[in-house]
Amino acid sequence: MNAAAAASIAPASHDAxxxxxxxDIAISFAVKGRPVFKAVAPTSLHVSEGEFVAIVGxxxxxxxxxxxxxxxxxxxxxxxxxxxxxxxxxxxxxxxYLFQQDALMPWKTALDNVAIALEIGGMGRxxxxxxxxxxxxxxxxxxxxxxxxxxxxxxxxxxVALAQMxxxxxxxxxxxxxxxxxxxxxxQIMGTLLLRxxxxxxxxxxxxxxxxxxxxxxxxRVVIMSAGPEARIIGDYPIDLARPRDAxxxxxxxxxxxxxxxxxNQLKTEVAKTxxxxxxxxxxxx
Amino acid sequence: MKLHPxxxxxxxxxxxxxxxxxxxxxxxxxxGGDYLLPEFFFxxxxxxxxxxVELFVTGTIWKHLWITLTxxxxxxxxxxxxxxxxxxxxxxxxxxxxxxxxxxxMVNALPRVVLAPxxxxxxxxxxxxxxxxxxxxxxxxxxxNVYQGVxxxxxxxxANARMMGMNERQLFxxxxxxxxxxxxxxxxxxxxxxxxxxxxxxxxxxxxxxxxYLIHQAEGVFDVTGVFAGMFILAxxxxxxxxxxxxxxxxxLVWRPQAASEQN
Numbered sequence: 099m100n101a102a103a104a105a106s107i108a109p110a111s112h113d114a115x116x117x118x119x120x121x122d123i124a125i126s127f128a129v130k131g132r133p134v135f136k137a138v139a140p141t142s143l144h145v146s147e148g149e150f151v152a153i154v155g156x157x158x159x160x161x162x163x164x165x166x167x168x169x170x171x172x173x174x175x176x177x178x179x180x181x182x183x184x185x186x187x188x189x190x191x192x193x194x195y196l197f198q199q200d201a202l203m204p205w206k207t208a209l210d211n212v213a214i215a216l217e218i219g220g221m222g223r224x225x226x227x228x229x230x231x232x233x234x235x236x237x238x239x240x241x242x243x244x245x246x247x248x249x250x251x252x253x254x255x256x257x258v259a260l261a262q263m264x265x266x267x268x269x270x271x272x273x274x275x276x277x278x279x280x281x282x283x284x285x286q287i288m289g290t291l292l293l294r295x296x297x298x299x300x301x302x303x304x305x306x307x308x309x310x311x312x313x314x315x316x317x318x319r320v321v322i323m324s325a326g327p328e329a330r331i332i333g334d335y336p337i338d339l340a341r342p343r344d345a346x347x348x349x350x351x352x353x354x355x356x357x358x359x360x361x362x363n364q365l366k367t368e369v370a371k372t373x374x375x376x377x378x379x380x381x382x383x384x
Numbered sequence: 385m386k387l388h389p390x391x392x393x394x395x396x397x398x399x400x401x402x403x404x405x406x407x408x409x410x411x412x413x414x415x416g417g418d419y420l421l422p423e424f425f426f427x428x429x430x431x432x433x434x435x436x437v438e439l440f441v442t443g444t445i446w447k448h449l450w451i452t453l454t455x456x457x458x459x460x461x462x463x464x465x466x467x468x469x470x471x472x473x474x475x476x477x478x479x480x481x482x483x484x485x486x487x488x489x490m491v492n493a494l495p496r497v498v499l500a501p502x503x504x505x506x507x508x509x510x511x512x513x514x515x516x517x518x519x520x521x522x523x524x525x526x527x528x529n530v531y532q533g534v535x536x537x538x539x540x541x542x543a544n545a546r547m548m549g550m551n552e553r554q555l556f557x558x559x560x561x562x563x564x565x566x567x568x569x570x571x572x573x574x575x576x577x578x579x580x581x582x583x584x585x586x587x588x589x590x591x592x593x594x595x596x597y598l599i600h601q602a603e604g605v606f607d608v609t610g611v612f613a614g615m616f617i618l619a620x621x622x623x624x625x626x627x628x629x630x631x632x633x634x635x636x637l638v639w640r641p642q643a644a645s646e647q648n
Contacts, residue, residue, distance in 0.1 A: 201544035205562040246639040
């Protein structure tokens with residue numbers, strides 16, 4: 099771990115408590131008959147209000163488990179999770195979660211899938227539907243409200259899931275490789291859409307991805323995790339690209355390339371470590 | 385390879401005509417002094433048809449159809465409700481499921497026909513002994529499917545619903561229930577079919593009305609024409625019920641990819 103990176107992990111001096119504060123979080127899994135698997139070594143990460151943080155790391159490094167601990171879906175083995183200064187108990191009610199896999203209810207139409215997020219909070223059906231209609235329009239699906247998930251493409255389903263998450267106006271957005279299953283072009287379109295919606299009220303975002311380019315294109319800060327087991331944060335880079343950004347066009351910016359080269363130099367050794375066991379001596383390249 | 389619809393229909397009719405022709409010839413034309421299909425054992429297509437028409441024209445069939453239909457519907461409804469309730473209970477309470485597991489397996493392993501005499505002793509020769517037999521068949525199909533449906537809810541859909549803030553009651557309504565129903569409806573044809581099997585077998589073993597009774601009566605007096613006529617009506621009856629179930633299914637499962645592709 100280099101000293102400069104370690105120093106920048108410490109929270110920026112703010113009066114308000116950070117939206118998300120993970121302090122000395124350790125995550126392990128007990129598998130019967132085997133020694134406890136330590137997925138994440140004690141690690142700290144703070145996300146300020148309005149900050150877009152991307153976590154990048156090789157496959158299986160425990161990025162998603164860090165996210166699940168923040169969501170309250172997974173209890174850490176050690177350390178504390180604080181949300182706006184309060185320790186997290188149970189599920190994180192102030193967070194919205196965008197999953198990598200399809201998480202829509204297949205038996206509800208796009209409109210019902212989005213409206214239910216408000217209806218369970220006690221909002222009347224017609225009002226919830228009106229708002230859901232509006233949100234589907236914002237994600238570009240105004241003509242697809244009555245479709246069932248199986249009648250939508252992968253990208254369209256992600257748009258519905260995005261509207262479903264955002265309609266509740268959560269203070270924190272947690273995203274677990276949300277655009278991972280999509281093709282390259284759709285990913286960039288979704289990235290731009292996400293940035294546009296996010297820019298309207300700048301929530302705190304924790305965005306997990308294995309795609310470094312996507313991380314740089316979207317975020318304010320890129321955090322690099324080492325290969326597991328006992329993964330930890332080994333790098334923390336501010337991304338000083340101007341906003342508003344277009345997730346596709348920003349990749350042509352010279353500064354983007356500079357940042358990419360700098361971060362990749364560190365990441366590639368970690369990627370090589372992941373495959374080290376079966377691919378000895380293979381040089382990782384971009 | 386796909387056949388032209390008209391050609392397909394033609395071939396399908398051809399099969400029926402061929403079977404009927406063989407039947408007719410076998411029963412009426414002696415080959416080497418012997419009938420291939422002696423009329424006493426096989427009747428004749430024409431006789432069977434006129435018996436079917438007669439049953440409908442005189443109106444005697446309606447009472448029997450009505451009884452069998454009532455038994456089938458009752459067996460299906462009672463068995464389904466029981467299967468849904470118990471299925472949910474077991475799926476949400478693994479301890480209960482573990483305790484009852486060997487008994488469920490034991491009862492399900494039992495061929496249900498052997499229960500018919502007991503039900504007749506307990507419930508008499510009326511419709512309820514037949515309903516009870518159908519219930520024991522329908523219950524297990526629905527039970528296993530609902531149990532599976534609740535157990536197999538996608539963990540991601542569940543986590544997403546929880547993150548959305550759903551409480552247990554809302555999870556039940558919006559996630560567990562629709563999932564269990566989709567599994568149950570996927571076995572709707574089987575369940576309705578078994579309800580009917582229970583009714584007819586029950587009638588066959590002892591009753592005073594119904595399609596099973598009709599067939600049994602005809603068989604008792606060596607009236608092969610009556611047996612075949614009863615079988616023919618029973619088959620048609622099953623087809624009508626099956627058509628109805630398919631319509632219900634298509635309405636209820638519009639959100640499923642398979643249902644949609646069938647409509648196209």
